[in-house]
Amino acid sequence: MSEQAQCTIPGIAIVPAIxxxxxxxxxxxxxxxxxxxxxxxxxxxTHEGIPGDRHAGFLRPADVRVPWFKRGEAIQNERQISIVSMEELAVIAANLGIERVEPEWLGANLTVEGLPDFSFIPRGTRLFFPSGAVLAVTDQNAPCRIAGAEVERNLPGSDGLALRFAAAAKRLRGVVAYVDRPGIIAAGEEFSVRVPEQWVWRG
Structure with a gap:
């Protein structure tokens, strides 16, 4: 995402959509x-996410990620789909000093490749698949000890890895998204990515 920023308003740098x-x-x-x-x-x-997945649904209970809401309060579910990248999983593994981190250990619904620095794809980015399915990215997915414990459980002899996982996977854990348009996603297929205009508002 190296396009040169263009400034159309004094003091505001706007990066064109890509x-x-x-x-x-x-x-x-x-x-x-x-x-x-x-x-x-x-x-x-579907519009509710992936049928049968534990993150499916139009609503979800508020948790530690959204401290401005009362814990457990029903809020809009913008975390229906968990997405990681093969390139960043390799970096996490290297940071931990292990051979690999499999996406299913992290509960990932979609694993992509060919997109460097995938975890930094901004909110509002949309992924378009051949069937017509569209995913809308909402946020980075912060690493936690629960995911680290699953990695440790799948690698006998890696005691203590769960405690090191959050630091090793910081800003490498991928993103979360919701279903903007229903459809089918198949392993091995290519998809297009549309990143909206980006800017930083400092208030």
């Missing part, structure tokens, strides 16, 4: 309370 392409490396469904996802070859998306 397009990119990526590929679906893996898909997953996270059922029940466990974070670990089951790998699938195809995912069906």
């Amino acid at each position: 397009k990119r392409r990526g590929r679906v490396a893996a898909l997953g469904l996270a059922e029940g309370e466990a974070i670990k996802a089951e790998r699938l070859s195809v995912l069906e998306l």
Whole structure:
């Protein structure tokens, strides 16, 4: 995302909208309370998310990520889909000194490749898939000890990894999104990325 910023308003730098392409490396469904996802070859998306996934639904309970709401209060669910990248999983593994981190260990629904610095894709970015399905990115996904514990559980002899995971995966844990348009996503297919105009408002 190296396009030169253009300034149209004094004091405000505006980066033009850009397009990119990526590929679906893996898909997953996270059922029940466990974070670990089951790998699938195809995912069906509805406006509520992925049927059967623990993050599906129009609403979700407020948690520590949104301290401006009362804990447990029903709020709009902008975290229906968890997305990570193969490139950043490799960096996390290197930071931890382990061979690999599999996306299903993190409960990822969609794993992409071919998009450097994927976790920094801004809010409002949309991913367009061949079936017509569209995902709208809402935020970075912060790493936590629960995900780290799942990685540790899948790597015998890696005691203490859960405590190191959050630091090793900071700003590398991918993003979350909601379903903007229903459809099908298939492993191996290419998709397009549309990043909106970007600017920093300092108030």
